[in-house]
Amino acid sequence: MTLKTVAERVGVSSMTVSNAFSRPDQLSAALRETILAAAAELGYAGPDPAARTLARGATGTVGILLSPSLRYAFTDEFSAVFLSAIAEELARSGLALTLLPPEGAGVVIPTRDVAMDGAIVYSCRLGADGLEQLHRRRLPLVHVDQPYDPAAISVNVEDADGARAAAQHLVDLGHRHVGLLVVDGGDLDLDLGEGSHGDRIRGWRAALDPAGVETTTITAPVSSEDEGADAVRALLAGPDLPTALLCFSDALAAGAVHAAQESGLRVPDDLSVVGFDDSPLARRVRPQLTTVRQDAAAKGRTAAAALVEAIARRRAGAEPEITHVVLPTELVIRDSTATPRAPEPAAGR
Amino acid sequence: MTLKTVAERVGVSSMTVSNAFSRPDQLSAALRETILAAAAELGYAGPDPAARTLARGATGTVGILLSPSLRYAFTDEFSAVFLSAIAEELARSGLALTLLPPEGAGVVIPTRDVAMDGAIVYSCRLGADGLEQLHRRRLPLVHVDQPYDPAAISVNVEDADGARAAAQHLVDLGHRHVGLLVVDGGDLDLDLGEGSHGDRIRGWRAALDPAGVETTTITAPVSSEDEGADAVRALLAGPDLPTALLCFSDALAAGAVHAAQESGLRVPDDLSVVGFDDSPLARRVRPQLTTVRQDAAAKGRTAAAALVEAIARRRAGAEPEITHVVLPTELVIRDSTATPRAPEPAAGR
DNA sequence: CGGCCGTACTGTAGCGCTATAGAACCCACC
């Protein structure tokens, strides 16, 4: 059941049937109707996508490499908005979005073996297998929240600036001991972390260290409310509590708030909590979270649009245009931060 | 830069190079090393996926058709867990997951034009364009939360039973007027809705109607906390309030709880609220939600596994085996339901 | 020493489609 089957049935060349499906302006409307009717009657669904892909050199799909786990991307509300914005922007160009498992399991490795027109790389460890395979394929690529690479089209946000503003806010309120709640994928070097992660930590430090603020770093395995709560429970069980907590994400911050409230602390009176992202969650938590706003939907749309353009240039045979977009962040002060309850007379330690 | 380039460089046939990449057991280890080294040196990334797809008849990708909007799938936490379970289960077979925009925008229509080995159809309107295109392609398909179709492999949950149990719980508590908070995609016939949606409504009614309970139906455009809150705010602004609310999802129920609390009502004393799904959200809301539990991860894994098997059978030339899995639901009684505050002396109306 | 098997490699024929160039024909228009 191919183009040829239909062509023979109608008595035209297979090229004409191809045109009936793919380039309607190349034949008369009447003949096209005849052909489409014959195809429908034969149960022919249209040109085989695989063959078309090979002949045209375009797949209609774009990949996204998410790390560390697929689960994180869906669990985190901010990330979910980002993903859906990408998918929707791509849909406007008729492109589907393929989620690429970061590590190939067996003999088939999606990052190497799935046909696609380009890919978005989202907060992946450098050196990850999948990332290297994508690069080797010379696909049009857009990096999002990755460390700066002059050779790669990238979309980032002002992570460091936003984080610094958040930390400065705590310093200004008078906090002298601040907890840092970050994500530990397992073997990241936290203080020299890559991409967003490292930038935020560096941003916090840029405000805290010069002010002589004591810090305590705690980690959650992934960015989720439950993991954030667990990490903070462990912190609260120990001595020498910080008076404020800077969190890598709103999800972690929300978990932190719950854990604090559970153990009888009041937020912000006993513990100030700052999130990051300003996901919808930030306004649902009570008290509403002070956080650093970034626009997930804009980030997704920007990345998708950049990739669509890169693909178009490639197809036109043009040189790729390397662009580096940096979207703004903004400190949003809500109800989860306040002056520390009993300001310590002097710095501890 | 093709197989042939590498073949000529090494001085072997292109078939041998192909084997070096795809069937290591077909050549000596030494030659394979030589070939791989030459490929690396030339910057050859491996066999072109598009050509391989055409020649082998397998793509390494599976589609998922989500409706009504991509956004919903990510926004709803339950659905996010379901999706990530699918993606993870597929990854075990080396398959990637392609998100298919439900309606094609332009000349390229993913459901018709993207190459894939099979697809999962998730809570889609029957008659949706995308759905029909997938069927026409005769792809291995698995339906999830779709209306019963004897010809389609399907995974469903006991929506009606779960919903009936939830409604019966309210009846047993003595509620005589219950609100139904459902999703209105725009033009669904609510009472005869399809798939999960209709089943849940029918389940509620199966307990409420025989007991003579008065019902008020309100709708939210999508299943999200914010939309649920909006819908309930509108309800609360009117007269003749129900004493309990049955919600299509936990997200809607959570929004309902927030809206009720906002306007000074206590849950469950002034208003009982029942969710559906038992997503992680249900335990985060205060009071914790009474809800109908279904296992999102199991549903995702089951659907993915069924599709993988259907693809394998197809590849082996075997007849498809039509299976219909129905996963259990379970009423989970937590803190958001109670006896109505001031039991009306007799039925109203 | 001939026959037979297993391993290692090769040649060819597609997979189903589309790009491109070109053939056939009709319609003006000078």
Added chain:
DNA sequence: GGTGGGTTCTATAGCGCTACAGTACGGCCG
């Protein structure tokens, strides 16, 4: 009435790979 220019349809040559059916050869056995 010839010529140029549309429009409509066709023939061919790939796209880059893999399945399959070989060929070549070394070793082992009777």
